[in-house]
Amino acid sequence: MYARVIQFPLKAESITDAVEYFHDSVGPALKKLDGFKNSRMLTNPSTNRGLMVTIWESEENRQAAESSGFLQDVLKHMSGYFAGPPTVDYYEVSVQVV
Secondary structure (H helix, E strand, O other), rough: OEEEEEEEOOOOOOOOOOHHOOOOOOHHHHHHHEEEEEEEEEEOOOOOOEEEEEOOOOHHHHOOOOOOOOHHHHHHHHHHHHHHEEEEEEEEEOOOOO
């Protein structure tokens, strides 16, 4: 499995709206994508930082979600909640405990 981790600074007044958008729009859309396994959005109100972590069955599935414009659309829609540019990193999932 493969992971995409997006780190971002949040505007303090936008945290609740960002979480609602992710829950109501991004989450349901992710479930429709081939190879999507699961996702988490984490926020730290003390530091106004957030993480979005998505897990994919294969690297090809992850790349397809990006080449389709899905990731770019999410980041564009969420840009109003960000206090600065997000960073995107990629990982291979070495251990998963469920």
